[in-house]
Amino acid sequence: MSAQPPFQQPSRPVVELYETLTGDEDARVCKDIPDAACRVQPANFFVHLVSNTASKIGDELASARLVLAWLMAALGAPAALAGFLVPIRESGSLLPQLFVAAYIRRASVRKWFWVWGSVGQGVAVMLMAVVALTLTGAAAGWAIIGLLTLFALSRGVNSVASKDVLGKTIAKRRRGTLMGYAAAMAGAVTLAVGVWLTFQASEDAGIGFFVALLMIAGGLWLLAALVFAALKEAPGATEGGGNAVSEGLRSLSLMRTDRPFRHFVITRALLMTTALALPFYVILAQQEGSGDISGLGILIIATGLAGALSAPFWGRFSDRSSRQVLMLSGAMAGLLGLLVFALVTLGVDWAATHWAFAVYLFIMGIAHAGIRLGRKTYLVDMATEQTRAAYTAVSNTLIGALLLVGGLFGMVAQLAGTAAAILVLSLVTLAGVASAWRLEEVQ
Template structure:
């Protein structure tokens, strides 16, 4: 059914234009008071999520922090812990955080707290960049990254729960898609700067500036999200965190649809795990050209900016089909690249060709991210959404740690073999998504 907001405003008109169709104010699964506030909440989600994604890029563990540790003279072993801590540290604790969040009828403040925590962590990293060197700097960065990851975990659980309370179905994928696109444009600008600037001679002040900017962006994001119009919701399932966590794990086999979704997400995790191996192959083939690295960063930003709105709208129609298509793209791409490299073609490929491969993989990964987020939010109810999110993220967090074995595999059998195996996992993920129930 369609329920009209209390009054027509320029923001409402802009919202209807962005929503893109005549039933832009349809609210099928949120209360009437949330429906009335949906136009302003749409833009609060859009701006705050865009800012948080920009902060992610400015303080990227895969790029900025790794480069900074090298510039500070930290042992190389520290850089190897950055991505596992960044990803798993934000996912695994969520199962225990969800119960505490569930006990509160208004949950936006958890998102605000998480953003403030992330900003504080990277601000202190900037201080580390200016004051410490060597192993001391490495330990300090890893400790702060744990704080960052835990804060991000709080954000993740709260964001999906609040999104489900304040934005109706058929609008959630759209708002996430536009946010990812805007952040992708910002990444594009960062990649262009890194490509053109002479960073080989830049001091640690550059990294401190990037981290300080990231802190400011996260704090601004928190301030924007504080203005969200969220009405109190159900608080069932907010008991003891540990017992609730153990009980929630049973959802994997008690709810077959949810268990199937987690299996599909685990298989499609291969699109994220493949990214560094594409970089390794490009680095080896182009003799470590810094221009190639800049082109890969540009390709990442362009992939998100171009594909995210399309994936977002497609997810609102069928997030299951988005997962199928994006898994197929990643699988076929990996097979092509591995085969080309084994045939001796890789050394003949320049940075631009690798950037095209990286762009297509980035498009696929964006589809997986938006498709699985939209599917989870739409599949769950207000009573189960936080638990579904926490269980899913915890399982994936554990598997990400195991995913580090692909690095050993690449060292023993070659980068191409790791890419090929991950491509097969992507195809398996597409097949699993094909068998999921349409939401």
């Protein structure tokens, strides 16, 4: 067995700040990572925190559902192209992971996959800003779609590498806390964006506003890459790093042979309906209200507050029982949907105001943050160093495929109304809660 690299222990101020944020006072939480990683865990904790926070803020500033959609409309791109934004953004980053994981497993040090994935996202977003300055109409729309594909593929590399490196460098009972803090800070930025939109409701922001937003977002991804390059990662196992396609297809057999993993993927698939439901709440708010931008700003403020306030709680709760987090957050989202459907169907006046929908989005934001943190922590903690990359790739690939099918819920909204789509999605979410109840505890 090769000797571990001579990592230097972090300075005392770094250790003290780490202990303050995590409550970690000794090495007892380092049972599942090597000694070399344990010694530098406080420093690595902040590398993860800064890089993940920067990338999450970049995600908010270049949101496909909000910023890119508005930008394409402002550039006069065909409306049909805007319909590809969210599917490409989500599925494009998930579907290739099954095959990317095999390449990542060939490397004993995997942080560089995250670094270059972050660079790819930053460059793609900055080039979108260039498109905004130089192209209009269909040409601009197709250019943004192409760059979003590059962005999504880079994001897919990041997703596989991040969970694998997180499992190697941060011990159990600290991973959820770390992701919670990063999500909270990103949520605070989302709140600021919502405030900006609210106060700019009567003004035309112009192309320059979007260009600046995208350049800042791209810069944050480049900053994240620079910070993550400083991570101290000990070499790890390289088993399973054969031919990408054959290894990827072989990994799919986990759904047949690994019952706990199969159960987790089914649970995640049922609970992904919270992400699909969020746009329908926004559409319903537009239908029931005046549809002005100030109302949208209020909704963004609500989601920003939800992430900022709830993520640290969900993170710490996930370190105790990510299974219970999935149950509680899923129940919140499912029951809320039933309530909103009933209120709207009955025509309750106060239930259709901007402020009522702000409350709905606030609760949905809390629930969605819990599901995201809970399922990420559950996956990392249920896996071993040898299975973590394969688990991540298989689950993300299957969820990516299902997200494309999730567009069928739009047909429900078209045929039976937006409130009916929320009802159906909520019932599926509650089925996910029942599935989560039967999951095994992994913490």
